[in-house]
Amino acid sequence: MKDAMIDAKNQRMLELLAVGSTSRVIAKQMGYQEGTMRVYLHNLYRRIGVANKTEAVVWYLNREKSRDDLKAEKSAQRPTTGDVFGDMALEEDLFATLGVMSQFTGPYGRVWEVAQRLEGTAMDEKMSERRGRARLLWRALLKGDWAYGKRIYDADMGGAISLDAPSDAVLLAALLVAGGFSLAGDRLASQLTDKRKAGRGVTTREATLMRLARDAFQAQDAQAAAALQKFAGEKSSAAVIKQAAMVLAFHAFKARSEDARARQCANAMWAEAESARKHLEAMGERPLGGEAAFAAPAKAVTREKATAGAR
């Protein structure tokens, strides 16, 4: 199959070409001299059998499309079971399948938001930026959008993230390793300081998560994915680490076509999301909204009264 010839570097070059980048931009993005880049590009053209940039892009887009077809075909072959959630998670991805429920999982989720409010902590700009960044990483992890991780890393966020938010960096490192960018993943992991040496750093559990993810995706070890799943089930870990391990185990099992176990992990994620939603409801929250229409008139009245009083 042709795909075998396309390594991560070539893949990245094609991606950049497809969004219309010039060879100068591509060179800059990938950290080569422009001349070197041109040689690489020509090697790529020859390898996939096209004459120029335009044809390369057409080839790439066709290939992407057929990949989608391939995916559809594959999922048509996969037998459906009674496990509706597991089936869809395997067919699509965890983010699509969890849908709005994904908000109840991961770092800086809905529960965290309510906890901030209970504690009376005002959400400042810096915090909401940090939150946005972490949520995007989490989303990519659920989706299995490995390229997103690489983009973040390439935009030289890696350095800043590991200093600023070690827990996010752990997610990013896992994302990189899972996507096969093991060199970048390792480099990022080595940047992360040990929490016992510096105040901001990763804990032993987070380090374990990164190590397990690396084993599961890189060594392609049957035991390693199971170890991730087991780690997710451990009682003592913080919820987010548990969930990250669960998601990574899902992807690892899916990649190894161990559908039954991937389904287990997917369903465990659903259970996590569902229990968080129930908990929020039990605390008087309306986590799925849908009440604004009723609340509005009452508010309007009080505002009127307030203005009348002010006059």
Add this chain to the structure above:
Amino acid sequence: MSQEDSPGEGPVQALISQLRAPLPAEGANQVVDSALALCRQLYGSARSRDALPLAQAALARSREASDPNRILRAAAACGGLSADMADIVGAINYHVQALRVGMREENRGEMSRSWNNIGNALGITGNYSMAARCFQRSLALVAPMSGPVYSRFAASGNLADCFFQLGNTSEGIAQAERALHEMTPAFREHDPYAAVLLHRNLVRLNLAAGRLDLAERHVAEVVAIGAASASPRVRIAVDITRASFELASGRSDVALTRLDQVLARAREVPSTLRDTLACVIRAEESAGNTARALMRLEELSDHIYNLAIERAREHVELAGVREEAGLAMDQRNEIDRARLVSKLEPRSAPESFKALQRLAVGAVMRMDETGWHGRRVGALSKALALALGTPPLQAVEIGMAAELHDIGMLSIPEGILASKRSLNAAETAIVQRHADAGAEMLRDDDHPMVFMAQEIARYHHAHWDGQGYPARVAGRFIPLGARICAVADAYDAMVCGIGSEPARTMAEALEELQRGAGTQFDPEHVSCFDALVRSESEDLGMDLQAGSGMEDFQELVLTLKEDRGFV
């Protein structure tokens, strides 16, 4: 308090040792009789915990003498005392023993009493359908006897309550009237509690039937009987009755104030706690304090009901009363919960919480120069609550509430707090006042978190075995938040050397906690806390044995507090 007018430790210990020493048969009987009389007295003044060993010793002695009459009475006493401490399984065990003796002796009256007692024990757990069957058996046994029979009076009164709880008002009123008919002045004199309960049942039933005038008459009866009795149990029943009448006549604020005091007393008499909580829930709900009602419901179902009912269920099947379920009660709790949750509003930080936090820092600064004792205890409490499996937002609230646990220290003279030597009795008594002072400072706040803080302030020095203060509040009848806070508080005090405590390493302090498990602390919480501290510090690469644990400990607490996007 009842402590003054009831016998102290001395006579109890003396009688126990007498019962254990070899005695001539004649003298032994006398000792057993006076022991049982003392038990009765202690039961009346809500000191079942002290009385149980005495009753057990009396039971053992009567067995040795194989005196069926005394075995029966001693077993019944043991059962009654166990039930009073909400040890339902133990209670049923003893009552079944008494029942067997009664059967051997073919004494229908005593068998009837035993069934009545078993029914009472089940009633404490809230399994009314099962309890009703026991009362019916009790009634059937004495059916052929004519004239006023005590068991008939007691059992039909209790049966009336079951019918009320099961929603069958007309049948309940019929039973209660029968009991009233059976009651003689002697019964009323002998067992004022049963008389109060009977009238209470009539009040409730009439309220349910919508006859306020009749209910009011019975309230007057209840108050009259209650005035003649000093027993805390009777007083609690009287107050609950008055509160339910006030609720029905729309004075829920009066009822709430009354119930607030009742609840504090009921924690010392566990067998009344169920009833009290049920009434508190209704009062809070009708006063519009949904969140607080929900908190109480949680306490009712998780910490009392589940515990007792599960164990009772297993046991009663063994005793030959087959019953699928106290399911009805589960369902009722679920329905109540759903209704309350649907009314609940999203909440935010309580108003002025920052100010309270500052006050708490100021209060603590008088014994801990950093002033961070409260903060540290808050962080540890939250972590412990999470580790115990409390849902995250509740754990957050427990943590915040626990920050304020020592706020009452503001009212304690500084000279006492600053001294590093151990305190004399008078000073200790003054320091102990900080618990009530804190509760007083945090009183009457609408926010459930401050409400929880009030309970934590009041009960964070209550011991698992009832030896702390407030005295006799023990076991699971200490509010959950206070039990969690107690462990965190003691640990922080030991590591940081607060008060007369010498500073210990983190490992030593853990060992010290282990020593207090089951006496001072909830054993489950201690083992969970131990595992938590060990795994967290391992995660941070700390050495628990290190000479001064202070720096590492601060680091640990900071990590627990740090916001990493998790709860």
